[in-house]
Amino acid sequence: MTTANVALRAAIHDALSNDSGLTALLGGNRVYDEPPRNAAFPYVTLGETRLLDISGDGGDTQEHQLTLHAWSRQGGQREAHVIAGTLLQALDDAALSPDGHRLVNLRFSVADIRRENDGKTYHALVRFRAVTEPVF
Numbered sequence: 001m002t003t004a005n006v007a008l009r010a011a012i013h014d015a016l017s018n019d020s021g022l023t024a025l026l027g028g029n030r031v032y033d034e035p036p037r038n039a040a041f042p043y044v045t046l047g048e049t050r051l052l053d054i055s056g057d058g059g060d061t062q063e064h065q066l067t068l069h070a071w072s073r074q075g076g077q078r079e080a081h082v083i084a085g086t087l088l089q090a091l092d093d094a095a096l097s098p099d100g101h102r103l104v105n106l107r108f109s110v111a112d113i114r115r116e117n118d119g120k121t122y123h124a125l126v127r128f129r130a131v132t133e134p135v136f
Contacts, residue, residue, distance in 0.1 A: 007098035080122035
């Protein structure tokens with residue numbers, strides 16, 4: 001991974017960890033890169049990232065396709081939908097400052113909410129697209 005990706009993930013983690021609405025929904029700061037063993041539900045994890053070089057002039061402009069995961073066992077899909085909506089509100093077009101990089105944009109792409117095979121866990125996948133450039 002690139003330093004832009006690491007910096008962007010850190011900025012997203014910080015933004016979500018400091019979002020009072022999300023913290024209230026989750027019952028505390030439950031935004032993880034890797035959830036602890038036996039993490040209390042609900043919680044959010046930073047998931048997969050796909051990087052694309054979109055430099056037109058040999059620069060370091062990158063497109064990041066990011067997935068966030070929300071996990072719920074509230075009973076029904078409602079909580080997973082509400083958390084997904086809160087993630088969208090917190091990050092769509094957010095003015096984040098990834099260290100050493102300029103965030104050109106951060107936009108919501110798509111969300112999927114589904115019940116996992118255990119029959120009691122609901123899983124929301126919320127995808128975003130971001131573009132970063134290095135700061136010189």
